[in-house]
Each structure stands twice: as structure tokens, then as C-alpha cells.
Amino acid sequence: MATGALSLRALVLGPLHVNALGNGRGSIHMCASVIPSKLGHLEPNNLVLSTNTSVTFVKMGFANPKFPASAAFDAINSALTASEADRKDAIKKGSGLYAFTLKNKAGETESWHIDLKQKGAVGTGTGEKPDVTLALSDDDFGKLVAGKANAQRLFMSGKLKIKGDVMKATKLDPVLKKAQTKAKL
Incomplete structure (x- = not known):
């Protein structure tokens, strides 16, 4: 993937959370994923994967289209x-x-x-x-x-x-x- 490119994958079945990965060369890879409802919501956390890459989980919103x-x-x-x-x-x-x-x-x-x-x-x-x-x-x-x-x-x-x-x-x-x-x- 070229520097500055954006990769986005999404599967939305419940509360939406997004994680972003920086590859250290300027591009960011994002993946929207679902955290099972029984876990409640995640607080923003940073998980360091290496010296120049981290993942951040962020709660996007509370609206549910069924409600x-x-x-x-x-x-x-x-x-x-x-x-x-x-x-x-x-x-x-x-x-x-x-x-x-x-x-x-x-x-x-x-x-x-x-x-x-x-x-x-x-x-x-x-x-x-x-x-x-x-x-x-x-x-x-x-x-x-x-x-x-x-x-x-x-x-x-x-x-x-x-x-x-x-x-x-x-x-x-x-x-x-x-x-x-x-x-x-």
C-alpha cells in the first residue's frame, strides 16, 4: 500500500468501535469492528504493538437504529x-x-x-x-x-x-x- 493510502474494512452488527494502525510511514490502516454487547463499552485504550505502531479503540456513538x-x-x-x-x-x-x-x-x-x-x-x-x-x-x-x-x-x-x-x-x-x-x- 502506498504512503498516505487508507484501508477501511467494516462489519457492523452491534456497538461500533474503530481501531487504527499507523505503519510508521505515514499511512493509517483502519478497521471498524464490533465488540460484543455483553462486554459493554470499551474505554479508550492504547495497546502498543511495537515501538512505532499502536492500536486505539474508540467508542463511536450510542445510537442504535432499532431504537x-x-x-x-x-x-x-x-x-x-x-x-x-x-x-x-x-x-x-x-x-x-x-x-x-x-x-x-x-x-x-x-x-x-x-x-x-x-x-x-x-x-x-x-x-x-x-x-x-x-x-x-x-x-x-x-x-x-x-x-x-x-x-x-x-x-x-x-x-x-x-x-x-x-x-x-x-x-x-x-x-x-x-x-x-x-x-x-
Whole structure:
């Protein structure tokens, strides 16, 4: 392969991760691959293969095409990681691990979490020992994040199920409001 050339291979069956290899001569080889869902998401890591070649795993996004409202998790993550001050503020105000289990129109379920205990970031799966788990339809989650639905009304009507610390769930409102302007659902 010539210097500066790009090689790209992709197989997308689940959460997408990309690794890139530099050959030391200026070209970069990238391979998009899938990390099995049961592993959750990978943190960015560098694996040194030799003195001049390394592999980097990077989480590309949280949206799942089977769950259209899941694109909001990218907006939430962007809002949380916009600046170190925003991230620290969210951790201070939220101080918990929030899991979301969404159900789509086909009856499938998928989970994401917002870590406001330590990382100030979004991840796939329920996370380790969530303080509160919110279960609702993909449609209702989209409306909630877009500001077109009220969490209290969803809860009272039985459309939102909460497991764990119900009072913690109320601390999510500022995080969801920040993401409203970024979410395009």
C-alpha cells in the first residue's frame, strides 16, 4: 500500500468501535469492528504493538437504529463532555449511576447508562449497580428528552417504571435539559 493510502474494512452488527494502525510511514490502516454487547463499552485504550505502531479503540456513538430515540444518548454524552466544568457539575448534581432500559415497537429492549458517580459519561448496558433504573418505551424516551413529555406524568400513567432510588431520578432533569438542545429526534 502506498504512503498516505487508507484501508477501511467494516462489519457492523452491534456497538461500533474503530481501531487504527499507523505503519510508521505515514499511512493509517483502519478497521471498524464490533465488540460484543455483553462486554459493554470499551474505554479508550492504547495497546502498543511495537515501538512505532499502536492500536486505539474508540467508542463511536450510542445510537442504535432499532431504537431511534437512542440518538439522544449521543447528545447527552456531548452535553456531559462539552467541558471539564460541565462534566464535574453534572457529577456533583447527579451523583449516581442512572440506567435506562428502552423498549422499541418490535418489543425488543436495550439498555444504556449515564454515570454521574465517577465518569460523567454515557455507556451501553445498565452499568455496574445502578442507583436507579428507568424503563420506558423508545417513543416516550424521545419525547422526554425532547421536552415534549413530563417524567412525572409518564410515571403516574404507568409509562415510566422506576426501580431503585426514585428521588435520584429527579436529579436527571438538568442533564436531560442540557441535551434537549442537541438532540434531534
